[in-house]
Each structure stands twice: as C-alpha cells, then as structure tokens.
Amino acid sequence: MINKIFFFDIDGTLAIKGKIPKSNLEALKCLKDAGYLTFICTGRAPFYAQDLFKDLVSGYICCNGRYILYHGSKLHGEAFSKDEIEFYKEKIDKLNLGAMFVSDDQSFVYHLNDQQIRKVQKEYGIERIESYRDNQNYYTFDLFYTNQYDEMVTAFQDDLIINDHGGSGDCDCSTINYDKGDGIAHLLHYFHINRHDAYAFGDGYNDQAMFREVGHGIAMGNAVDILKEKATYITDSIENDGIMKALKHYHIF
Template sequence: MKKKPEAIVFFDLDGTLFNKDIDVLPSSYDAIRKLKQNNIVPIIATGRTPPEAVDLMKDTGIDSIIGMNGQVVIYEKEVVFTNNIDKNLITRLYEYSREKMNIPLSFYSYKTMRVSENSLPAQKFYTSLKQQVPPVDDQIYLKEPIQMLLLLCEQGESPYREVFPELTFIRNTHYCVDVFNHGGSKGNGIKELLKTKGFNDVPTYAFGDGMNDFEMFLTVDHPVAMSNAVDQLKEKAEYVTDTNNNDGIAKALKKFGLI
C-alpha cells in the first residue's frame, strides 16, 4: 500500500505557476522536485484541460490535475471524478449563444477540445495562450461527455447568468468565460479528490491569483495568493507571496517549510 502524502499542494497555472511568458520559472521546477522528495504531492489546479497540460506535466513530473476548474480530477493518471454537463442544457446554451448573443463557444472534455467556429474571438483567445485554435466541431457534445464550455468573448456574459441558473459563469481571461455546472469549482474538485482517496486528514495548500481560485482558497488549509493576484483573492489568503515572475512559488514553499 502506498504511503499517504505528508501534504498536498495545488498550483493554479496562468498568473501563478506560469510567469508572464507562460513559462515555469527554474525556481519552481526545483521546488516541485523537492516537494516530491519530501513525499508532498504537487497537483495542478487549472481552468485548462488535461490535454493542454500534458507537456507541462511531463516536464515537471506532476501526474495529478484538477482540470477545467474542478470538472475533472485525475490523481496519479487515474480519473477519479468528472462533472458532465447535460447535453440538452448545452443545446439550449449553444442556440442562445448563436441566435441571441453571437458569441462562439469552445467545448471541453478531459480528452478533447473543439470550437463551434474558427472565429476572430477564438483566434484572439488561443493566441493569448500560445496555442492553435482547436478543430471545429459544433456537434461534439452530442457524441461524448463535455465537462466545460467557454464563451469566447471580451464582454457580454451577464445575461447568461439569468437565463441559465443551472450553470456557473466565471470570466477567466480577457478573452473568455468558463462555463460549468453550478456548484462546480476547483474547491469542489479538491473535495472529491480528498474524499475519494481518503486524504481528508492530509494538510492542503493552494497557490492562485484569480477569481476561479476563490473556492479553492475556501477549501484548503493554507491558501497562498500571488502578489499579482486580484484583491478579492488576497483577502482570503493566509499568506501573500511574491509575484509569478519573481519566484513567488519557491519563496512561499520555503516559508511554510515544505521544501
């Protein structure tokens, strides 16, 4: 039987583990290596899908992820939780987006990324992530489970909240809004992981910078905000570390005695 971890550390990516150039700092690579040596499990907790994080996970040696803001949980390469959106609900939202709002969508599962159209909003968003626009398939949700949608827009999401109370809408970047089942969050994904793996007595830490980290901060024992984080998140942090460009990850892990 595998030894229970001494602690678990959850890392948001954009604005946190990634610096401004969407790279991981050498000090963070070194910190992750030391965490693993100390039987402390590093886990990515991101709005991104597992396919988007494959290369990063390989480079860092991290094999666990809370993906799509908690809509999928993979622990040591094992899928332990998914939170699928009802197909009929996706149909309604897609029709509303297309006919009333003129806002294109992305469809995300823990295996697949597709877009409703290769539009200028899609190009802007994926360019900002240094990614290619995913293939077009606006029927993908009828073929396989979908755990998250994106509204590809710089504004205009407010009406959706009233029309679709079953869903949560969180602006994740200037170019997109994350959409998932109401009650879904990074925090909920963490709860599912701890419950499923019997880790409720393991100390938990989390690093973040944005509002999609808010529920995660309410869930873990020790929430750590980056200096570049939004003010609302800093208010919920136990500790505010340096920025994502200035070794904030390594500095905080040393402060807490984890490395």
Template sequence: MIKKPEAIVFFDLDGTLFNNQLDILPSTYQAIEKLKQNNIMPIISTGRTPLEVIDLMEDTKIDSIIGMNGQVVIYKGEVIFTNNIDKNVITRLYEYSMNKNNIPLAFYNYKMMRVSENSESAQKFYNFLKQDVPPVDDEIYLKEPIQMLLLLCEEGETPYREHFPELTFIRNTPYCVDIFNHGGSKGRGINELLKTKGFDDVPTYAFGDGLNDFEMFLTVDHPIAMGNAVDALKEKAEYVTDTNNNDGIAKALKKFGLI
C-alpha cells in the first residue's frame, strides 16, 4: 500500500525551478526540503529527458519525474508510462525535414539522446542548455523506441503541423521545437501518474512558465504561473507568483500554506 502524500507539487524546470542562469535558488532548495518534511511530494515536470536531469534529481532528492512533456513518467525509479512515436511516422518526418527544410532532428527516449547531425543549430541549442551535443546517429529510431523528437531550428516549424497532424509541435526554446504524439502532454503524464498510483484524490499544484505547461495547468487543482511566464499561461493560472530569479517558488508555496 503506497502512502499517500498530503499534496503533490509539479515543477517545470527552465524558467521555473531554474533561474535564468539555470541554477536553483537557495530559497527553492529550502522550500523543496520543507515540502518533504510536510509529506508533500515534489515532482519534476519538464520537456527535458530523465537522462538530462539525473544530477538535479540527486541534488534535490526529488525521485519522480514527468519527463519529455509527459511522454515518460517515472515514479520513485519505476517507469510507469511511456508514449512511443511510431517508427513509420518518424521516418516520414525525418525524410521531410531533410529533403524539404534542411532542419536537423534530435531523437530522445528516457535513456538516451541522439542527433541526426552535429550542426550549427545543434550546437546553438545544446550550448543554450549548457550541455554537450549528443552523439550522432540518424538511424537510432530504427533500433530504439523514441518518445520525443526535436526540430533544431530557430524558425520554420509551421509547415510541419499541416503535414503531420498525428504529432504535436511546441516551441520550447528559441532554438528547438519539441515533437511528440498528438494528445501527449505534461497533463496526460500527470493523469497517468495519479491514476496508476491511486492519487486521484490528492490535491495537486503546478508551477510553470511556458506554452508546454498549458495542459499541466488544465490538469492540476492549483496552477501557479511564474512572474516571467508567457501571458497565455498567466491567464490560465490561479495565481501568478514572483519571477524565477526572485524567489517565486518559495513565495507561492508559502502563500498556499504548503511550507
């Protein structure tokens, strides 16, 4: 029998749990520790893969994640949900991207990351994340399940939406567009977690700042937008806190009486 938490708080990373220097503020570290002391479960909910945030999860002692915009859910080390993209769809997308648009791709699952080429656009994106460019393997999708793709570009994604209605395209940074199965989202990942673990009656909170947090805000009981969030997300929030650079996480958790 799983002990139910008093509440669950889902945290986006970039622009939310991270400040603009991709660091976690001291006030946020303290807030996460207080949540745990109060039997309130912090869970990461991000466009990033679990592989990218191993060090962060060890550092914060957060052991559960809604990863790749909800395409994988890992609860206390157990993979409880994946949403794989059909290989035939990936083949069509890759051929279209190379032949029509010359936009390279990245291939992600919860265990690995690969790129179709080590291009200038790949270097720009991974430098933005303060990461090394992953290994090159443009046939990895034929050998491994893929849960998310990236278009590595600063513009040019609009035609893809018409050509691939079975997929969702969300610009998540200035240098890439996240791609996953239509209907997949952080919100779906959260619902899979709550249903699988019997947490449907546990109060839920979420912090976010970007368009990929939209479905998450529609799913949880208490959506909280960062002060630096896009306006469209702020409109869906129950509360708008301070920015990711100015203790926004800690201030909102105190306001809601969670710490």
C-alpha cells in the first residue's frame, strides 16, 4: 500500500536527546505494518539517523534534504561544490566559529575546541569524527558558537536557515537554495505520490520547508511559533503522544 507517505523530523518530534518515546515507536511500527512509506527528514548525518531508527522506517532524508537513503541504499546526494565550501569556511573563519562537516559516513571537525570535540564524539561516536580535510563530498554542516549567535544569524541570513539546538552552542544549517522540502519533492516525484497524500511532522525552523511540499503539515505542540502558523494541524507535544494523536486525527489508524 503505497498511497500515502509520512515524513518525520527527529529532534523534538520523534526523539528527545536521542531517546524515542514509546508512543512514537508504536506509531512508526503501525505505519510500517500498514504498508505506508515512512521517511526520517532531518538535518542530522545519515549514519546518526540510521543508528537511531534502523529498520523502523522506509528511508531517510538527511543533511536537511541533500542526502536520501531508501532501504539502505543511497538514492540521491546533493553535495556542496568546492566554491560553496570555501564561501562558508570564509564566513566561519571571520566570525571565529567552529563547524562540523558531514560526508556520507563521517563527520569532519573544523576549528572546534577540545570540549566541542568531546561533545560530538559522545553524540556520534569517536570512530565517526575526523579532522577536516579538503576533497571530500560534504552534504551539510553544523555551526558551533560561544557568544556570537546573533552575529552568526545575521551574517548567514541570506544563505542559511539556522536551526539552533536549544541554546547548546551548536546548530544545524539548511541552505536557502536546497532544503528538506527539496528532498521531499524528490521522493514524491520518485514514488509518483500526490502532495495531498503526504504528511510531515516537525517542530523547528527548518521544518517550514517540509510543510511547503506536503498537503498536511503537522506541528508538534512544542514547535516554534512560526511553524505552527504554517501548519495545517497542530498536535500535542512530543511528551504527550503528539504523533499518535495526529495520526488518529487524520484517521490513519
């Protein structure tokens, strides 16, 4: 039964600090058992998303739309050009920021201090972290800041959507010209599914791009206000079974 497709952000939507609530695990299992297509749609690295959800879903849109996996195989990749990477590095250097660039299966740290490196090693695994090097395919990057947040947002306002990770000193970045919505559009075309049969769940700023491409944009109760304004439905929070409640609202179960 491939007549509907569902897209889910991770942080604040499906999981809290890498932990998936029981209700969300149940929702993903029910969708899978019913034969629907389900995709994680995240700014996170492909290996992070796969390690967390494994075979609970049909596939993954990672790196804020630039990397797509379906049943474990790479379906699409939109790597940055060399000129684009140099452009971003120049701004990062000027603002004295740090960054973590993501390739197919590794992350490469750029100007991170020891504390920041320990943080990403703990989150992604020591074996996944290397020092930055040129001549890699990079699909996304996280920015790391100390007290330059406002300056950073202003500097990148024409280039990136900054999705801050709760004031923790780092954020993932979605490019203006290619985002989660483009990843969704690619899959709708690939599977020949009408946007009115597509559902997206999110809570952050970068999830606005998801709502642009689907017929049903569901904002979590804990979502940022601007996403709620663009939603077709606002459900309960992640802590209060928001995803399952929305699926029942739409009579999916």
